[in-house]
Amino acid sequence: MNWGSWKDFLAMGGYALYVWGAYLVSLGALCAEIVVLRKRRRDALGTVTRYHARNAEHSHETAP
Amino acid sequence: MHTREPEGIRWFKYSSPQTFYPLAGKLIPWFAALAALLCAAGLYIGFLVAPTDAQQGDAYRIIFIHVAAAWMSMFLYVVMAFWAGVGLIMNTRLSSMLASSIAPTGALFTFLALWTGSFWGKPTWGTWWVWDARLTSELILLFLYFGFMALQAAIDDARRADRAGAILALVGVINVPIIYYSVQWWNTLHQGASVSLRSSPTMAATMLAGMLVMALAFWMYAIAVVLVRLRCVILERERHAEWAAEEAKGTK
Numbered sequence: 001m002n003w004g005s006w007k008d009f010l011a012m013g014g015y016a017l018y019v020w021g022a023y024l025v026s027l028g029a030l031c032a033e034i035v036v037l038r039k040r041r042r043d044a045l046g047t048v049t050r051y052h053a054r055n056a057e058h059s060h061e062t063a064p
Numbered sequence: 065m066h067t068r069e070p071e072g073i074r075w076f077k078y079s080s081p082q083t084f085y086p087l088a089g090k091l092i093p094w095f096a097a098l099a100a101l102l103c104a105a106g107l108y109i110g111f112l113v114a115p116t117d118a119q120q121g122d123a124y125r126i127i128f129i130h131v132a133a134a135w136m137s138m139f140l141y142v143v144m145a146f147w148a149g150v151g152l153i154m155n156t157r158l159s160s161m162l163a164s165s166i167a168p169t170g171a172l173f174t175f176l177a178l179w180t181g182s183f184w185g186k187p188t189w190g191t192w193w194v195w196d197a198r199l200t201s202e203l204i205l206l207f208l209y210f211g212f213m214a215l216q217a218a219i220d221d222a223r224r225a226d227r228a229g230a231i232l233a234l235v236g237v238i239n240v241p242i243i244y245y246s247v248q249w250w251n252t253l254h255q256g257a258s259v260s261l262r263s264s265p266t267m268a269a270t271m272l273a274g275m276l277v278m279a280l281a282f283w284m285y286a287i288a289v290v291l292v293r294l295r296c297v298i299l300e301r302e303r304h305a306e307w308a309a310e311e312a313k314g315t316k
Binding site: 002003009010012013015016017018019021022023025029030033034037040041042044046047048049051052 | 111112114115116121122123125126129130133150168169172175177179180181182184186187289292293295296301303304308309311312313315
């Protein structure tokens, strides 16, 4: 075991800023990508729905 | 415009966006679960099993995400250029959509390789940044990803954007071996591959294990998010199709 306590673990042998600065930003970036993708998926589904709703209103022909 | 289904070749079956869409949907949860499990295992090895380094102290623990992110940044670029090239030569839309879906994740891992490298460089070299061959060529990789995305975003016609992006991506491939061999070709501040691993054979095993498991975790993560993005791109580009409308109705 490398760490005697949580305090030891968080201190990272004096390199807390560097180790946690690297890990937390990485975690944040990956989470941000997932959030952005969730929104993009909702938007894409909305775009499809709106396109077909508009098409059904304005014409009786099937979409190309 | 409809592309005709090639007949009799099963290999082409999943090259149609319509058939690939549900397949990707089935695959995503598996890759996401693998990514989460491998990430937990990699962090466990990296923080709890791997001992403190004799020379670098605990600052070296950045290696577990730094190397994994750097590998992914180069690997994803090659995969992106490959599929962009396939799309250019074979005129398969799905290949080009896949290339476009890889770019943002590749750029993200490139940024993370630079960021974590910077946070490792400060305590070990005494500087956040240095214009040496390894760091500079990795920064160029980030700009190549940005250039690819900006170029595609600037062209309205999707197929023309695919072709222009493919040419840029393929020309940029030359940068990948430059990054990889930069530490051998030039006298860089960045250490060569595996130099620190040889210094302590007992440490090498756990350090290498942590690095490989984290690299696998990032790989699975990349596959999962790229497939999610690919499904978005398919929906955006195929919004006129009946099947897309059915899909949108089904997921509401």
